[in-house]
Amino acid sequence: MFMKNCWYVAAWSHELIDDALVGRTLLNEKVLLYRGNDGKVCAMEDRCCHRGARLSMGRLEGNCVRCMYHGLLFDSSGACVEIPGQESVPPNLKVRNYPIVDTGHLVWIWMGEPTLVDESKIPDFPYLKDPAWHGRPDYLHYDANYQLIADNLADINHIAYVHTNTLGGSERYVVEQTASPLEKLDDGFRLTKWHMNSDLPPFVKKIEKKMGKVDRWNTVEMKVPAYFFLESGFSPAGTGIEKGNKEGSLEFHNFQAMTPETDRTTHFFWVYMHNQKKDVELYSHSLHDSILEGFHEDKAIIEAQQEVLDADPKFKLRAIASDAPLSHLRWLVDKRIKEESTQA
Structure with missing residues (x-):
């Protein structure tokens, strides 16, 4: 068992560049990490809710990720926003989203209860920011x-x-x-x-x-x-x-x-x-x-x-x-x- 209501390092900030989709197992959970075109980092379950394909094998499109099995498109919140060949998207078609913070050098993720998230509890190592x-x-x-x-x-x-x-x-x-x-x-x-x-x-x-x-x-x-x-x-x-x-x-x-x-x-x-x-x-x-x-x-x-x-x-x-x-x-x-x- 693990502590979950705390912050863990998910990646170095420099790992999430060049449209990289990083699939990483954290606390026994498959997680997708990426940086959208708006520069914000995102973390979601690395498993398409349709047929279970890895989203980390997908494609970054703006701030969204497209599953390259059947083409479903997910936004940064984990909600499916597009299904090719289908006009409507069921509202329950989504994957889990994780709170995540990029401090400029380290990317921190919260794997526990979302209502308990407190960014002030992210461990500080000021020397990374000191020139x-x-x-x-x-x-x-x-x-x-x-x-x-x-x-x-x-x-x-x-x-x-x-x-x-x-x-x-x-x-x-x-x-x-x-x-x-x-x-x-x-x-x-x-x-x-x-x-x-x-x-x-x-x-x-x-x-x-x-x-x-x-x-x-x-x-x-x-x-x-x-x-x-x-x-x-x-x-x-x-x-x-x-x-x-x-x-x-x-x-x-x-x-x-x-x-x-x-x-x-x-x-x-x-x-x-x-x-x-x-x-x-x-x-x-x-x-x-x-x-x-x-x-x-x-x-x-x-x-x-x-x-x-x-x-x-x-x-x-x-x-x-x-x-x-x-x-x-x-x-x-x-x-x-x-x-x-x-x-x-």
Whole structure:
């Protein structure tokens, strides 16, 4: 089961260009995404109500979509407005329409009760709109449940072992780090960890040649059902980053959104951003490729983990101390799902 009365990322805005009709499964539902000639994005059931053909295999006509099986034309609300060879159109001939919002970079969809739609609850990642910050948006597909990916992101300790030679740099990260108290929120959590007087990890050494020992910080904020925000950076050791002094530091901002495709597969949207003023594109490409390398390390473990869990449904996951953030997030998601079920 999924939370439905919330916003999910359905696509990057740039995916809906050039009259593209994008068919995408979201929360086990087949959805058609497109941008009409008026520039507005639309989302509707990807299934013609006549004979069940895929509307994503159809043709965009203005702000409407024509099914290319028998030619029925549907407007952006999902209503059939034309049947070739038939003068009248039955008023009940329509497909489901979904509330959808294009923020200029991300396309958000509401899969739940339409009367509860609240655009103010769309998660905000302001760095996508800030010209001082740069990054290459991307997408991955996981053969794993979205909560396994969220678990991975909620526990930063994994970077010491999964990403020793890429994003982490040292297994000492786990034992040498210090952390702020876990801040439990009504919609997620926030946590900061510092690793003082450490070496730069390999992915930063590729772009920074002058820094020696550094103080490293990671501030993670996660929101239900599965949105990840990371502020991270590296400051010359001993300059007071733990007190808020970021002078001379390298800063990065990372956004990741996990949208369930099915119970066992996930759409993964991400961007890793920097604010360098020189060699902007080179930095962007290097960081993108390094982070993607790290994600593939995660992906191999998480997809294998899904196979293990599928093989033995009776197996129970157990918790250790570092699981407190992910346990809180899972508890919140379960709570919201139960509340939605009760309201329904």
